[in-house]
Amino acid sequence: MRVVSGTAKGRPLKSVPGTGTRPTTDKVKEAVFSMIGPYFEGGAALDLFAGTGGLGIEALSRGMERAVFIDMEPRSIETIRANLKATGMTERAEVYRNDAVRALAALEKRGRAFDLVFLDPPYRMKHGHELMASMDAKGLLAADAVIVLEHESDYEYPETLPGFERIRHSKYGETAISLYRYAGEKTGGNPEEEQNEAGE
Template sequence: MRVISGSARGRALKSVPGMGTRPTTDKVKEALFSMIGPYFDGGAALDLFAGTGGLGIEALSRGMDKAVFIDQEHKSIEVVRANLKATGLENKAEVYRNDAERALKALAKRGTAFDLVFLDPPYRLKHGEKLMETMSSLQLLNEKATVVLEYESSFVYPESFGRFTEMRKAQYGETAISIYRYNNEDTETSPGEEPGGED
């Protein structure tokens, strides 16, 4: 694994030893960032199931101002810190060991909001939709934020729900990626209608 492009291009990344982590391959990572970037003019990113931190680090390398990395595994946190140091990006990052839902509540209390979110939960967990709704209700997403949801390709998430609309979807073997756009304005009310009226 390595950083594909940007300021830390070519830097090797450590993987998490002796665990069932499933780091996003370089091939998938390159395709993913060509869809959502490929480069960024600032902004804040959240890598919620960070694993090695590869996705958040790639986002920083490609121009994000800062990134928050969350994982509940101690070994993953150690690897994320090591990879940030190796890429020289540790001054742009915050790293926390926490459960995903608890972490979201803690971030909301700080008034943090993100422009880009990576959600790569273990494939056995099919709760990406719930986590995205939680982020919306906690006001953790800026207008037009991008949420990248990685999951098992045999599973299907809805094309739209709540304030999220799927912009792109791609499949790479057993891995599927859906890219959602967040709209924090009430778009369900047509011009001239009163909010709260029937759809």
């Protein structure tokens, strides 16, 4: 794996040890960013179920100002930190070990709002739409925020969800990408957007 484009283009990224993490391939990553960018002028990204941190790091490399990385696995957190250091992105990132639900509650308390969200839960979990609804309710999304939902290709989320509209849906082998644009009213905090554990 590597950073595909931007200021850290070509930098190699470490994989999480073991077989429990399914990283987004460079091919899929490049396709995703060709759909949503490919480059950005500031803004804040949230990489939930971050794994290696590859998607959030790619967003930083392509111009996002800040990114928050969340994962439950200690080995993933170590890998994210190593990849941020290797790409020179540490100062623009926050990394927290927590589950998704508790992390969103913690981010709500901090008044955060994100322009770009990566949701790549384990394929056995079909609750991407519930997490999106939670982000809406908690005011964690900036106006016109884009949500990149990665899931297995034989499962399909609805074209429309309350507050969201699906703008693209593409399949890459066993992986599918559903892109949603946030159309709700809540904007949380700074739409352009403490190295402790997010949680309590």
